[in-house]
Amino acid sequence: MMILTEMLSYPFLVRALIVGVLVSLCAALLGTSLVLKRYSMIGDGLSHVGFAALACAYPFGFSPLYISIPVCVAAAFFLLQLKESSRIKGDAATALMCSGALAVGVMVISLTTGMNTDVCNYMFGSILAMSSSDLYLSIVLSIAVLELYVLFFNRIFAVTFDETFAGATGVNVRLYNMVIAILTAVTVVLGMRMMGTLLISSLIVFPSLTAMRVARKFKATVILSAFLAVFCFLTGLVFSYLHAVPTGACIVVTNIILFLLFFIVEKVKEGRGCS
């Protein structure tokens, strides 16, 4: 308790806490759909694109969020569309986009501002990255993501479980895929600076995979993964504060530990079921 009050006396930690909890929630909710739709790598792809966008925005003095959100939305849309045109498969396209965008970002940075700690922060995340002007935008956007997710919950379930059936019975599949893409892009950009380009996809993938070890219903999976995400975020944040290690890495490590625990629980359950 002492530690928490101490932590909350720093304004930047309060900002990080608020945005972190909201972003973790968004990522966990969307993550369940993305993992099940076999788009686990989309977070990685988008965050690298976001990195390139940030790198380009910097030298011109634009606010990074305003540039990277539209760019990432466009990229997400492009990635989710790929399934139908099958010349280049989704995973290959994601890999292309990842390395391509990273290369562009690094080039732009070294030609303009030069490699510095800022770049390092974007790669591995920094808790200090959240300015107070970003705070409001982040809060508004992540609440919007949460709200839209709840409103579209049944539709998101339908297009995740069976796109063909949904399409055949007259549901506008493209529209809801687009909704998922846009929400994901916004979430990735918001979470990127705290978690870092390299670690953001863990927020999307880990909580839902952990929840899927034990949950047997879609709604239960989503709710459990949301809880796990927030728990891991808070634990990671406290640990990183106590031991002065990067927050993003702490959150991921907490996620890994929980995943292993749940994995063991699942195996034990299965073992009992068989005997």
Place this chain on the structure above:
Amino acid sequence: MCLLQCKHVSFSYEGRPAVANLSFEVHEGDYLAIVGENGAGKSTLVKGLLRLKKPVEGSVIYGDRLRPDEIGYLPQQTQVQKDFPASVYEVVLSGCLNQMGHHVFFSKAQKNTARENMEILGISPLRERCYRDLSGGQQQRVLLARALCATRKILLLDEPVTGLDPVVSGNMYRIIRNLREEKKITIVMVSHDVEGAVREASHILHIAGRQMFFGTATDYRKSPAGKVFLGGGSS
């Protein structure tokens, strides 16, 4: 009443022609089985009938009493569903989605529809079970209940008995027959199982890249195409 009509219709699959020049009609109360070898264009045709695929030539016409959101569809199972955490009830209820309009949540009436359809297919006891833990036959019944939630008029079934053992297939055929007789639902079924199709259906459409036969099941047994496909006139 004509529900569905195809006039000289052709579809392509990944740029190559899959089926060409099909002409047939489905009337209310019909039980049409579409048969043919692997790669004959059966699944492409189903996608076309569902308007998920545009014909390269000709047209698919829905009768005046059939709207696109009144079609029930039983697709082949996908890889995604094999590890999908969803309860039977959640899956069945998702079939009501096309009747939701702009509502955010399912209404009481829709939840009742889902419950009734689970009752019809005898899966009510499985309600809270996880879809991926069920047997193949049970999963197929869950998907059929979902398809029923989406329609009162016509069901398109894509390979409903593939991968099921003979006893379970027999049950599946009986369920489909009952739906047609008791609920007055028109059935269009794509099948590998020619014997079953000829036994169960009222009409047969035999395709092999083009139309080999269209007519009643009785005529099909006597037709040259049917005799060859059924193994030298096994009837």
